[in-house]
Amino acid sequence: MTEPQEPSLAQAGKIMLVGIGPGSVEHMTQRARDAIAEADVVIGYVTYIKLVADLLEGKEIIRKSMTEELDRAISALEAAESGKKVALISSGDAGVYGMAGPTYEVLFQAGWTPDHAVQVEIIPGASAINSCASRVGAPLTHDFCSISLSDLLTPWPTIARRLDAVAYADFVVALYNPKSGRRTRQIVEAQRLFLRHRRPDTPVAIVKSAYRRRERIEFTTLDHMAEADIGMLSTVLIGNSNTFVRHGLMVTPRGYANKYDLEEGGSTLAGEKAGRSLSTGLLGWLETLQADYAAGASLAQLAAQHRLPEAYIQATLDEPLEPAAADAAEEAEA
């Protein structure tokens, strides 16, 4: 490490981890463009380098293959230590299955700390999940997960456990790296796990190269997902139990209990009030739980009814209802 007063500090380089978004220049942030503009060296996977080719005149370019993530980070550190400004580019967001993680792994192994002369900046961008979602409608309006089906660094049982858990808990799910020429059975196994918990007609969208020249969008359903045309550049979006496709748009409603009635005289389901949510919230639920338990319901019955672990039901029953319920009512009137 150099001392602050040494001249080498003035020449200290910088690593900028740039998320370029989906790949079209207009969907990059200003900071991402500026970072590439001020870089002496641009390092990235060949495909990403091509996407920003218009911004690279006069720069040193280091192209790496898909698997050389650590090499990219090592090259970035070497260039930065020689005083250069380096833009290490990722498609989407640099933090989501991108270069931010491998770069910190390499930096830490090399003894780097934030006090080191080489500075690091991460520049966020719209991730593939955001870009793909915006092209198919509004599938991410409720809770969602992102799972990579690449089993190169992650044991399959870990991936399978995740697929099973989020299928059960009714998340909207984005599958990254769903399939390649060699990895063809992962998507079949993902479908198998999802069908244990989800309806066969659950909407699925397959988005390839969002916002790029060869963009392709295909809608299908869970029971046909594994037969669809899925490749390395595809992101697979699986809806939750409320997601629907209408007029070629995939939309997930915001909540589970929201049945709004926008026009007077419109129909509401029995038991619903127009313009009101049916959710009673946590406090309302805790009150009901206490009452049902006092009325003789067993822990096992309550656990089965709410599809939650008995131990969790027990723990919430053990805790007194906080006075927050009363406060909330007052606050609402204020």
Add this chain to the structure above:
Amino acid sequence: MTEPQEPSLAQAGKIMLVGIGPGSVEHMTQRARDAIAEADVVIGYVTYIKLVADLLEGKEIIRKSMTEELDRAISALEAAESGKKVALISSGDAGVYGMAGPTYEVLFQAGWTPDHAVQVEIIPGASAINSCASRVGAPLTHDFCSISLSDLLTPWPTIARRLDAVAYADFVVALYNPKSGRRTRQIVEAQRLFLRHRRPDTPVAIVKSAYRRRERIEFTTLDHMAEADIGMLSTVLIGNSNTFVRHGLMVTPRGYANKYDLEEGGSTLAGEKAGRSLSTGLLGWLETLQADYAAGASLAQLAAQHRLPEAYIQATLDEPLEPAAADAAEEAEA
């Protein structure tokens, strides 16, 4: 709906759902800036309107409160039907707990279809999860989930089931809307559910107003999460079992089995080969499973060993190993 040849079509408006990113203008995309520039009307929550105040000169501004999401969409449709271009702004990404969902709900209820004169464009941006992650290090390098703790439209058992599932399946998790003046117990319940499956010292980062003037970042651990200073503008990031904090940076390694050795002579754990992943992938796992089953292991034993449902183990055993394994080996050599 107007006929194509009627003059009103020439004046047909447009709704642009703009994700403005974290809130600083330099982290907006060019397309987001252009959309606001070409808009006649800008509609949004008061706080978001303030964030883009510099871009709004000469425009009609409609400010709405936090809860008036459907009102915002209705106002947008009305303005667009009168021929105006409308920018409906969301912080982060317009699709993630943003205005894209409510807008399509309103449009569909009003009988809108994609053939309608009013056009709709969704402009993706870096979501809060991406922006917050980029400020704390690289926590999202592996599979992650986003869960809102707001129980206004979602029953608590649904939220609790999700928290329990993703805590068990070891996701990195971002909690949106973790707490407000009135909703204080949700974060306590989230902590309770996570502690059923995760170590008390699991790293947690609380990020408030990323990239804005009052940005604040706090690191804590799962067992102290509920005591931390968390508010309406906070995003809570909970690491997975491999996430660590070093030198004030929160980093999640890319895989579970990756122990790379970057320098010759560096140390590797017993049984590992330098530069190689320990994951055998799906096909390797299936082979082991078949072998163990043939050697007499019961379904229950295999299910317990791999922490997967018996029915899933059974289903994979029923399916023959595809010739893909052999193909893959050939392909690798080609």
